[in-house]
Amino acid sequence: MPESFRRVPAGLTVRAPAKINLHLGVGAPRPDGFHPLETVYTSVGLYDDVLVRPAAAWSLGLTAADHVDADAVPLDDTNIVAAAARALGILHDRPVVAHVEITKGIPVAGGLAGGSADAAAALVALDRLLDLETSDEDLLHLAAQLGSDVPFALYGGHALGTGRGEVVTPLDVNDEPLWWVIVPSSEGLSTPAVYRHFDALSPDAPAEPRSAEHVLKALETGSALALARTLFNDLQAPAIDLRPELGTLIAQGEEAGALRGIVSGSGPTVVFLCGSADEARGVAGALQETGHTALVANGPVAGAHVVAPPTF
Numbered sequence: 001m002p003e004s005f006r007r008v009p010a011g012l013t014v015r016a017p018a019k020i021n022l023h024l025g026v027g028a029p030r031p032d033g034f035h036p037l038e039t040v041y042t043s044v045g046l047y048d049d050v051l052v053r054p055a056a057a058w059s060l061g062l063t064a065a066d067h068v069d070a071d072a073v074p075l076d077d078t079n080i081v082a083a084a085a086r087a088l089g090i091l092h093d094r095p096v097v098a099h100v101e102i103t104k105g106i107p108v109a110g111g112l113a114g115g116s117a118d119a120a121a122a123l124v125a126l127d128r129l130l131d132l133e134t135s136d137e138d139l140l141h142l143a144a145q146l147g148s149d150v151p152f153a154l155y156g157g158h159a160l161g162t163g164r165g166e167v168v169t170p171l172d173v174n175d176e177p178l179w180w181v182i183v184p185s186s187e188g189l190s191t192p193a194v195y196r197h198f199d200a201l202s203p204d205a206p207a208e209p210r211s212a213e214h215v216l217k218a219l220e221t222g223s224a225l226a227l228a229r230t231l232f233n234d235l236q237a238p239a240i241d242l243r244p245e246l247g248t249l250i251a252q253g254e255e256a257g258a259l260r261g262i263v264s265g266s267g268p269t270v271v272f273l274c275g276s277a278d279e280a281r282g283v284a285g286a287l288q289e290t291g292h293t294a295l296v297a298n299g300p301v302a303g304a305h306v307v308a309p310p311t312f
């Protein structure tokens with residue numbers, strides 16, 4: 001092939017999903033301030049995309065869906081995507097620069113790990129763009145440095161999380177699709193603030209977090225109803241104490257036909273597990289009529305993955 005026909009790929013897009021904690025058991029804080037967790041993560045089809053293009057200097061842009069508060073995302077060095085680029089640069093001892101464009105579908109500070117999804121997507125995208133050939137082990141290590149939820153965003157699927165949430169073991173369980181209605185709030189909640197409120201409300205929390213055994217058994221059956229009965233979140237009580245309207249919302253969605261409603265992670269997003277796609281659409285419609293944003297999504301879905309072929 002003549003040299004003039006050889007084109008250098010101009011960019012690629014990596015997509016990463018939101019997460020929901022099917023079980024979130026939280027223990028008393030460790031000496032480093034983090035809380036020991038036993039959690040069961042699942043990924044859902046609500047995504048952020050990270051597009052990277054070759055560039056001589058670092059730049060970061062953002063486009064956001066209507067239900068996402070774009071103003072709440074910093075575009076300076078404090079963006080977790082910039083931190084991901086710095087971490088890759090340190091590992092490979094070279095500058096990691098690119099033009100990066102985040103397209104956000106995951107609400108900000110919503111308990112759905114949107115920033116973590118961006119970090120995981122950026123690690124994969126920048127690694128590919130710059131041919132860094134980072135090993136999976138190193139990617140997971142960098143992910144854990146960036147945040148407790150970031151390793152799971154690389155895996156997707158269903159997984160057990162231990163440690164502070166960063167030790168992820170993929171679960172080989174029934175992959176029947178689960179149907180969710182996701183109801184974000186217009187204002188986010190700070191994850192550290194919700195953990196601090198957990199400490200204030202539960203001064204005698206046991207060192208060991210509550211076991212995920214019931215959710216794990218229910219997942220094996222593939223029954224959404226069995227799973228609904230076992231959903232559990234230790235951060236729900238502090239999140240509702242900070243935002244009492246979340247309790248009302250949960251009751252409203254359950255009355256509208258959801259099998260169960262629960263606060264997602266540190267909140268304030270509430271997620272409703274439904275029996276089918278039709279039931280999810282019905283619950284979403286009922287909540288939309290009362291003025292809520294209600295998104296229908298299913299899962300589990302893949303973790304961070306390339307979605308667009310290189311553009312030329």
Ligand SMILES: C[C@](O)(CO)[C@H](O)COP(=O)(O)OP(=O)(O)OC[C@H]1O[C@@H](n2ccc(N)nc2=O)[C@H](O)[C@@H]1O
Binds near residue numbers: 033034036039149150
């Ligand atoms: C609530 C969850 O989303 C459940 O999966 C996660 O535990 C939060 O994970 P994340 O946002 O990736 O959290 P990180 O960025 O690692 O930590 C942010 C802050 O949350 C608190 N934090 C987080 C994880 C953990 N196991 N214990 C904590 O106390 C700490 O105050 C920490 O400074």
Ligand SMILES: Nc1ncnc2c1ncn2[C@@H]1O[C@H](COP(=O)(O)OP(=O)(O)OP(=O)(O)O)[C@@H](O)[C@H]1O
Binds near residue numbers: 110266
């Ligand atoms: N790329 C990013 N996307 C969203 N927020 C970011 C990003 N980079 C930095 N941030 C900051 O991180 C904070 C938390 O955002 P994020 O959306 O990850 O919260 P979350 O979904 O509650 O996370 P988690 O469920 O992991 O606790 C935001 O308020 C924002 O200031």
